[in-house]
Amino acid sequence: MNVAECKVTIVGLGLIGGSIALGLVGKVGEVRGVDLSDEILASAKKRQMADVLSTSPEETLPHSDVVIVALYPKMAERFIKEHLELFTPGTIVMDVSSIKSQIVNRVQDMMPDGVEFLGTHPMAGREGRGIDKAREEMFLGSYYLLTPTEKNSERALEMVSNLVELLGVRKIVNLTPAEHDALVSYTSQMPHVLASLLMNGFTEPSKFLIGGSFKDATRVATINEDLWTELFLENKEHLLHEMDEFETRWSALKEAVASDDDQALRRMLKQAKDLKEKI
């Protein structure tokens, strides 16, 4: 099937769902936008985000080629579970959440015959939330991750890849759900842990000494606490492993400072500099 004829339904017109809608509308056969909020649908209409806008899954899910569920992880799973009978055989269902193993596993197990679930994770758009921050160029030049399993078909992978390319991504990368979650605990969850814990040490007089390094280190402390609590707990095994790894490096640095081991300290800092310059 040609992607230009594809009927895409997007559930949840927030930051990610709204941006995907903006990126696909006019380039595929039809974009249907579903959201429970009339206010969000009115905003989506004003911005011409979709060909069809509706609060009703019954009206929009059936006969979709692809359904993109752009909700928080737990809500995404619940939404799919509660609307299983609305997916027509042949439909590909995908999510966009930033953890994968458990969700992919549970959702693939519940799919009706002929309906396929593929886990995906766009590496973009983590600042702000809601439809007002959605923008067409959100995914331009960024990586887009797919986490296929043995339950996914070549056809689904190809269709989703073709769709995602319309968003202007730099590269589509396939990983197993477990590989994905191990890596994301390092690249995304750890920065949020560190930023939050650093921020929580703040005292009033510190404000005079805040410079660029502190501001950068705490930027993502403007965290959506509901979403990240879910993400941390859902991925706790990998996150705890990364925290253990961090502790090993932390202890070595602390020991070098405590024992005035300037050579070891310089070596650690130089390693960090070299790695940062490499990437």
Next chain:
Amino acid sequence: MNVAECKVTIVGLGLIGGSIALGLVGKVGEVRGVDLSDEILASAKKRQMADVLSTSPEETLPHSDVVIVALYPKMAERFIKEHLELFTPGTIVMDVSSIKSQIVNRVQDMMPDGVEFLGTHPMAGREGRGIDKAREEMFLGSYYLLTPTEKNSERALEMVSNLVELLGVRKIVNLTPAEHDALVSYTSQMPHVLASLLMNGFTEPSKFLIGGSFKDATRVATINEDLWTELFLENKEHLLHEMDEFETRWSALKEAVASDDDQALRRMLKQAKDLKEKI
């Protein structure tokens, strides 16, 4: 004495010294720039950073009203120690390094009669290094910290404050050297520790999952390892204390994750968000 008649000698025309020179030249009686490198002096001449440029402390230090030693902490201390006989009574000597207690203590103890040392720390300009990155607006709108002790006179504090105001700073803040070092270990040294340790966990496949949060969290991993090794060790008592404090918060978060305590986790993340939004 009017600041417009003040003769200022700046030792070391790097990022900070060069920026101070650019900020003062033409606004005070005379700016003398001292550097050991002919290349740096040629660059300073081209950018008209100073009225007098020289490699010779003998030619420039005597009869200065203010000498600003803009070298790395240990070099600053050594420079002052090796040129004590060149400071004329009445001269105010100041440094710009980002740790204070030990340096202020040791340098004030060695000052000849009638020569006064005042510790200072401009809260700006930590990106890049060297004269090429120096710019006149470096200190515009930033805090400038002074760490006077009972050995400093009102006259010196007033003179240095008047000079620093010429740089366009937002506010001059007086702290004791110990207060300063305790705060700086949190606001500046901890971000550098965290950025470096996070960076050192990098593995090749992680690169596909690097987003804005990781980039920000590791920005200062492009660290000057010689300078920061000095800074960490010189301030080790406060840094180790901050690391202990961080460990307490770290353990609480880790425990919340391990025990699926979503309420505690959400509370910690919300605290971070609220603090970040406040500052």
